[in-house]
Amino acid sequence: MKTKITVLFLSLFIALLTSCQTEVSEIIQPPENEALQANTTVATLVQKTATKDGSIDNIIDNASCISVQLPVTVNVNGLEIIIDSEDDFDVIEAIFDEFDDDYDSLDIIFPIVIILSDFSEINIANVDELESFIDQCEGENEFDDDIECIDFIYPITLSIFDSENQLAETITVENDEDFYHLIDEIEDYHIVQINFPISVELYDGTILSINDMEELENAIDDADGMCDEDDDNDYDDDDCDDCTEEQIRNLLVLCSWTVDKIIVNDLDKTEQYTNFVFTYFEDGSVVAKAGGNEIIGTWIVETTMDEIIVKLEFDNFSDFSFNWVLYEIEDDNEIELRFEDNKLEFEKRCIDENSELVDILKEGTWIVANFTDDGENYTNEYHDFVFDFKENFIVTATKNDDVVNGTWAVIYDDGKLKLELDFGETTPFDELNDDWVVVEIENLRVEVNDLDDDGNEESNLVFERNN
16 A cells, blocks of 8 residues: 555656646747857857957057957057056047157057957967967958947846756846857757847947847848948047038038148148138138138038048149048047048138127227247337238238238137238248237237247237327
8 A cells, every 4th residue: 555655656746847847848948039049140140249349449459359458558659658448549549640740659568468359368478479369360451250330238138948957047148248158158958038129239320129039130130241340450530420411511611721731642731731711601612811812612511432522622722622531520620531642631710700809900000019039029120011900801011012911810719819810921921920819909009929839928929009
């Protein structure tokens, strides 16, 4: 009798255990379109999307498959800098961009730690060790495994069932590294269920809601190769990814602009155009003025092949007449344009036509009461010349039958009120060509000066009312 009872109890236990296992299997067995399995196309695409992108710091290591762990100390053109965050890459770029005719160098202070595309970290003792890893990377803009045109929006939760050990759990991945390692550790006997919906962000800022595995595979596959992954060594060369036609149009007509840099056919021509002032009008015309002369042209903004083009056209002004690609807008104060190897940089120059100084200068005529430069007094060189600041921002200096024409403007630059004078190359009036910082304004007297980089006065100019 006891034997029968034992056999019956054991049979019931086995039946109950079998029943529980089936229930667990039914609970965690996901629909086919929610399961993420090893060695499938979608798993490979997910891991490539989560792969560590090493291109952001190419300005330091010139390699897109590795990145340097921050902080790191570097020597840039002789200056030692501690790079604490990606924002500090702008500091390196600014030093590189300061001069176009110098040799830019960056030396890393070792030892450092590098991060590989699988997020593993390697200690690097010297430049030779670093070069051995750089050599394993593809060259600039070459095909690589990571997919950068789409990103996961975290956190993402997943349910995992281990069919070998009969274990089930829910986990949360918080970043690409978590997701990468999860895919890397999936074995054939694992079943991984993504708890949809999840969200992804495309390269253009579009947010997509993904509801199953098929949608996820299609989204990643469609995005792959659809954007510039910026796997070159020209850091921040896509500063104008968020620029718009409307933005550059409004900015150009807002103020006038001066030439900060122009390089054409490998020749730096900045010096010959320093005194030119460009004014863009809403009717599509542009006027370049210098020394009382003006050149009229046309301008138009349009988008071609995902690039914003600023077309400039002048008669007999070929150095500016190109279909310039909008390369960078910096703080709405500087605009950089490029055409092939040619470069054109404009700096904003806002004229204040309603300034008190404008009204005072237009009243009557003026004489130079004082002009000193580097401690030398040159006031007598302008003796008997009468200056007339006219309505159309033309200024004339007259002495008997001698008339010298120039331009003038009252501008705000770096938060300072300035008097801009330009008499072209006519001596000695070319010595007055400058953006003079206003020191004092009175009805009968205007004093301006020119400061060096340390804020010390280099030149002083005083106008006094002639009548």
